[in-house]
Amino acid sequence: MIEVRGISKRYGDLQAVDNLSITIEKGHIFGLLGPNGAGKSTTISMMCGLISPDMGTVQLNGEKPTDKATKHKIGLIPQSIALYEELSALDNLSFFADLYGLSAKTKIERMEWSLQFVGLQDRAKDTVSEYSGGMKRRLNLAASLLHDPDFIFMDEPTAGVDPQSRNKLFESVLELKDLGKTIIYTTHYMEEAEKLCDRVGVVDKGQLLALGTVDELIEQHGGHSSVNIRSEHGDESFMTANPVNDLMERLKGMNTVENLSLRRPNLETVFLNLTGKQLRD
């Protein structure tokens, strides 16, 4: 379990994170969503002990993330790819395995497992500079899993990734959840959060604006459905909390319906309602 209590971080005049509290259950995938500069990376960095909060506390299974034993339970997939381009995938993993201090036997086992896990076993001897952006992302993930961490922090792991690698990454995230890992996932893509996350937090200007399951957030912040009917009376559009009933009622007076569209609120609507900002990659 991860318990974040009132963490804040200021850079000069800028309050990057402002009194943020979240609890994340073991085995959950938690999505941290927010526009550019909202404070997601700063929050993740405090959660995994890379930077210390000015105020507040973070506990991973009751321990500080900077605690030596707890550090070994953390896997971080940073936003920018952290690999040696001129080395092969195997040599990269070997380097990171040595940093984690794995024994020779464990190192070989974990390197094999990690490569298999991200589907790169056939390209293990290739130089990373020959990899596509998606393959680099997958190798980045493999490197962060070598020491079999319990808490996995993924900072925009699908940025600039082709659809095939993106799907492979989704599968990998869900497999990690099945293995009982706790995953914190930041993304700009709402459909990823809808597909993957047990719970979601929306942040902007360093503050947590909403927290809950996707359904809860849509219920609380999604607003009404929008309906459009084109009939012999022309176009009619309306917003409603009860689309099925309202639609049935309106259709009664119509003979020819040429077109009918119903748009229910989704996570994107929630995001726009809360932050007023369009998402950008």
Ligand SMILES: Nc1ncnc2c1ncn2[C@@H]1O[C@H](COP(=O)(O)OP(=O)(O)OP(=O)(O)O)[C@@H](O)[C@H]1O
């Ligand atoms: N080391 C730093 N020094 C000064 N300002 C910083 C530093 N790190 C982050 N910031 C600022 O803090 C704010 C939050 O940044 P952060 O990277 O946490 O946001 P983010 O939500 O991860 O954004 P993005 O989606 O663009 O990665 C931004 O305004 C950023 O410019």
